[in-house]
Amino acid sequence: MTVMESKPIESNVVELEGSLIREPDPFPYLMLVAFEASGLIRFALLLLVWPIVRFLGLLGLRDAGFKLAVFIAVVGVRISDIEFVGRAVLPKFYMDHIDMDGWRVFSGYGKKVVASKTPRVMVEWFAKHHLGADQVIASELGVNRFGRATGLLTNVDVVLSQVQTLVSENELVCIPYQFCFKTRCANLFISLNIHPPSLVHLQKQQSQKNQPLPVIFHDGRLVMFPKPAIALLILVWFPIGVIIAIIRFIIALALPICVLPYENLIYGILTKVRGDPPKSLLKSDSSSGVLLVCNHRAFMDPAVIATVLGRKISAVTYSLSRVTEILAPLQTIRLTRDRDVDAKKIEDELKKGDTFICPEGTTCREPFLLRFSALFTELTDRIVPVALNYKPTLFHPTTARGWKGFDPIFFFMNPFCYYEVIFLDQLSVEDTCSGGKSSYDVANDVQRKMAATLGFECTNLTRKDKYMFLKGNDGRV
Structure with missing residues (x-):
């Protein structure tokens, strides 16, 4: 017609x-x-x-x-x-x-x-x-x-x-x-x-090719759409979840290092591991530190990787709460966002052994990767990208509002959560700054490899963009 x-x-x-x-x-x-x-x-x-x-x-x-x-x-x-x-x-x-x-x-x-x-x-x-x-x-x-x-x-x-x-x-x-x-x-x-x-x-x-503008920055605690039946489930589970969280807290504080490989089960984390980590990551070798570069899905990212490897590693972080630092089964080093000071801290940790870093600088829940800071590419040519995906069941553990001390509480309140850990190949020297590439090219290459592995989309948005958007100061997202 x-x-x-x-x-x-x-x-x-x-x-x-x-x-x-x-x-x-x-x-x-x-x-x-x-x-x-x-x-x-x-x-x-x-x-x-x-x-x-x-x-x-x-x-x-x-x-x-x-x-x-x-x-x-x-x-x-x-x-x-x-x-x-x-x-x-x-x-x-x-x-x-x-x-x-x-x-x-x-x-x-x-x-x-x-x-x-x-x-x-x-x-x-x-x-x-x-x-x-x-x-x-x-x-x-x-x-x-x-x-x-x-x-x-x-x-x-x-x-x-x-x-x-x-x-x-x-x-x-x-x-x-x-x-x-x-x-x-x-x-x-x-x-x-x-x-x-x-x-x-x-x-x-x-x-037919048009799409609505996607949601990149999403906040809030609830994972599931709270129709009345789901809302009732959340209410019934909440006191049970608090009790479970307290028990997990106590166990986390009391556990010795020898049970580190089993902590994911105790925390209710179902982990799927793909790819083979370099052999150097499976043993402690303080003379040859490798930088594990990961996208950031939740504050438990470094702890999950440590339990997968079966040993402690250092993690450089930007804004963990004191409660999270106490519970973390690994050493955490706070960065200052001063480029020179942070570079010195990361270099010192690499001299001691393997180190974990999230160059996004903040978490992103949706299937997108924020722009990677290029600082990590200038500090070593021993870089292992690790792609992460995280899916909770009832509560998101991290939000941009409120006291960060509640983050581990909501994490432990989940009946269980799902983590996918994908070890990519270590970058060749030719693909690092030592091979003549610029720091920005190396960071962008790592971001693209992770996005392709996870099925995510790369963005040029940064941590600053995220918090400006959440505060209502950025209309371009």
């Missing part, structure tokens, strides 16, 4: 929930806000309210149930904390539920408008920076003079009327989304009156 000649494709208005996002229920996202912006008590309270929200929905009072859930989730919470969650936590979960077919149709227009009853503070960053929306029509969250949320939505009832006004002014035509893709019932308003199947075919042809 051919497309009818009409007005050019200029603009559209699309509902976020159910059209662009496959998950139409905003409740799990409110659970994320409750946990990450406030804590476990509010998380539990919101879950207790869920049956009431569902009952109101069955009575046809869905808006009332939604307002109640929003009130419980955010009342009294600093608006800056909610903004942080909307920028650093929610986009990951929104992206996990994105409907690519719906997004391709949406992305084929000039002006793109996203409508949602969810508070603007929760959806605007994702809609504009990841989906490319030009305008967001959403409810507004009330804020008192102390910068805390009142829990009241000021215009949730007029979102639909705003959409209808925009549709009328721009002479847009409504196409039921379920008619296009036969999956859900939501509304897609477009500026071209053509047959829906032809529209879908046209937009898929135009946008």
Whole structure:
């Protein structure tokens, strides 16, 4: 069927929930806000309210149930904390539920408008920076003079009327989304009156290579999307996890060095090792230090490699907590981010033996590698790249906010976690600075090899970019 000649494709208005996002229920996202912006008590309270929200929905009072859930989730919470969650936590979960077919149709227009009853503070960053929306029509969250949320939505009832006004002014035509893709019932308003199947075919042809802007920096503690059943599991496990964490703490402090190879099992770490480490790494030889260069997934990276090798190694780190340093089954050396001072520290450790370093300088959870600092390439030509991947079950151990002393607690609270350790070949002398290559070329080569091994993507983003983004000062990520 051919497309009818009409007005050019200029603009559209699309509902976020159910059209662009496959998950139409905003409740799990409110659970994320409750946990990450406030804590476990509010998380539990919101879950207790869920049956009431569902009952109101069955009575046809869905808006009332939604307002109640929003009130419980955010009342009294600093608006800056909610903004942080909307920028650093929610986009990951929104992206996990994105409907690519719906997004391709949406992305084929000039002006793109996203409508949602969810508070603007929760959806605007994702809609504009990841989906490319030009305008967001959403409810507004009330804020008192102390910068805390009142829990009241000021215009949730007029979102639909705003959409209808925009549709009328721009002479847009409504196409039921379920008619296009036969999956859900939501509304897609477009500026071209053509047959829906032809529209879908046209937009898929135009946008099949397009992708939303990926989520690179993700923060927060929760790993799983907290639908009510998962949220209940988290609540039930939390006290059990605390007890298990305490037991693991005690064991970690009491264990002698001879049981180092078995510590991963005690910590609940399921480890898969690929590749063969150089023979020099399997024995302690203080006269020939090798620099193990790794990507950074979690603060336990050096401890996992030490247990895989079956002996202690030194690890140079940037920002471990004192609690983590006490529990670590290896020596940790703090770097200062002063290039000359740090170079001297690393060289001294290499003279003593094998040393571990993460040139990214900070953790990255998503399948991306941050730019590698080139300092390590200037200190030795004995470099062994080690690619790491880490997957927890319930809780992320590291976040950019809060006290870092909680990191090992959340790590040990996981029932188990999965580590993949991949030893790559030691760099030949010709591939190091001693072979005439620049330090930046060597660092980039190591980054590319690790990314190819893990199936990750290289970036030019740095630790500074990460923390500027999490603070809301960098709009380019």
